[in-house]
Amino acid sequence: MAVSIASGLDHPLLLVLLADGRLRSGEWLAGELKVSRAAVWKGVERLRALGLGVEALPRRGYRLSDPVELLDARRIGAELDPRRAGQLRKLELLFEVDSTNSRLLSNAPPPPGMADVCMSELQHAGRGRRGRRWVAPFGSGVAMSLAWTFADTARALPALSLGVGVAVSRALVRAGALGVSLKWPNDIWFRDRKVGGVLIELRAEAGGPAHVVIGVGINVTLPEAARREIEAAGAPAAAVADACAQPPSRNQVAGAILDELLSMLGEFEREGFAAFRDAWLALDALRGRPARVLLDREVISGTACGVDQEGALLLDTGQQVRKFVSGEASLRVNEGEP
Numbered sequence: 001m002a003v004s005i006a007s008g009l010d011h012p013l014l015l016v017l018l019a020d021g022r023l024r025s026g027e028w029l030a031g032e033l034k035v036s037r038a039a040v041w042k043g044v045e046r047l048r049a050l051g052l053g054v055e056a057l058p059r060r061g062y063r064l065s066d067p068v069e070l071l072d073a074r075r076i077g078a079e080l081d082p083r084r085a086g087q088l089r090k091l092e093l094l095f096e097v098d099s100t101n102s103r104l105l106s107n108a109p110p111p112p113g114m115a116d117v118c119m120s121e122l123q124h125a126g127r128g129r130r131g132r133r134w135v136a137p138f139g140s141g142v143a144m145s146l147a148w149t150f151a152d153t154a155r156a157l158p159a160l161s162l163g164v165g166v167a168v169s170r171a172l173v174r175a176g177a178l179g180v181s182l183k184w185p186n187d188i189w190f191r192d193r194k195v196g197g198v199l200i201e202l203r204a205e206a207g208g209p210a211h212v213v214i215g216v217g218i219n220v221t222l223p224e225a226a227r228r229e230i231e232a233a234g235a236p237a238a239a240v241a242d243a244c245a246q247p248p249s250r251n252q253v254a255g256a257i258l259d260e261l262l263s264m265l266g267e268f269e270r271e272g273f274a275a276f277r278d279a280w281l282a283l284d285a286l287r288g289r290p291a292r293v294l295l296d297r298e299v300i301s302g303t304a305c306g307v308d309q310e311g312a313l314l315l316d317t318g319q320q321v322r323k324f325v326s327g328e329a330s331l332r333v334n335e336g337e338p
C-alpha cells in the first residue's frame, strides 16, 4: 500500500509563527495572521493557558521563553522505512486531546497488518499505568498511541509490553541517546530515572481478534517545573536530552519510535517474545540488583534476575526463584542500594 500520512494537525498559526523563539512584533503577527492586534493578544493568552511561556516585551513584541519543535508529519515520516510507512493507515497529529490512547480506543480498529497512529502536542488527561496520570508539558515530549489488531489475543499479551520497551529503547539510540535501560515490565530509564512509560490497553472478545492500543509517553526534554511536579508524585524523572550529547529532535524521536514499533509488531506476531528476550535482558536495569516486588497484600524482597521466555519477572528470594507476571506485580529497586 502507498505511504499515506494524513496530518490533521491544527496548530494555532500564532504558535507556528513564534515556535522558533524569535522576537516578533504584534504588528507583524497581526499582519501575517490577518487579524487585529487585540486578537493576537488573545491568542497569546490562549498559548499561556496551555502552559507555554510567552514573553511580552513592551513595544517590541512577543517571543516564546523556550522554542518548541512542533510535530511535523514530513519529519516523522522521514524516519520510516518505506515498508513500514506502507503499514500506516492513518497518522493523526493533534494540537491537544484528552488522551491519545482513549482516542484510538474509541475508533474502529485497523485491519490486520496495518496501524492507526495518533500523537498530540498536549494531553489534558494523559493516562499512566495503575490509574496514574501521565504529565508532560506542551511540546516537550512524545505522546503517541498506535492501534493494532492481533489475530490471536493470547499471543499478544502480556509480553507485548516488554517488546514495546525494546522497540522504544532502540528508537532512542537512533535519536542519539546513550545509556537508556528498561525497568520491568516496560519503564524506560536513564540512570535509574524514568524517561518514559508504556500503557497497553485492549478491547477483545474471547478467542477473537484483539484491538490493542499501545501508548508511549517519552520526556524528550523536561522543563524544571515539570520535573518537580513528576518527582513530587514519587518517581525520579529524566529526559532523552539527559542521555544525548546533542539536543534530540522530537520529530526524530517520534518517527524512530513509530518505525521501531512497526518493525517489532511484525516480528512479535511471527515469533512472539522469544525474538526479543535477549535484547530485553541486555537492557535490564535491575538484573543482579536487590529489588522488591509489590503485590496486592505482600512485599517480596530478593535479587532481580531477568525475565523468562514469557516475559515474567524472575526474583531470587534466596530460597527460590519466583516468577511474576506484569499486571499483578510492581517492581521497586531497593533504596539505599550502593
Ligand code: BTN
Residues within 6 Å of the ligand: 098, 099, 100, 101, 102, 123, 125, 126, 127, 128, 129, 130, 132, 134, 142, 143, 144, 145, 187, 196, 197, 198, 199, 215, 216, 217, 218
Ligand atoms: C506509565 O505510567 O508509565 C505509562 C505512561 C503512558 C503514557 C502514554 S502518553 C500517550 C498515551 N496516551 C495516554 O493517555 N497514555 C499513554
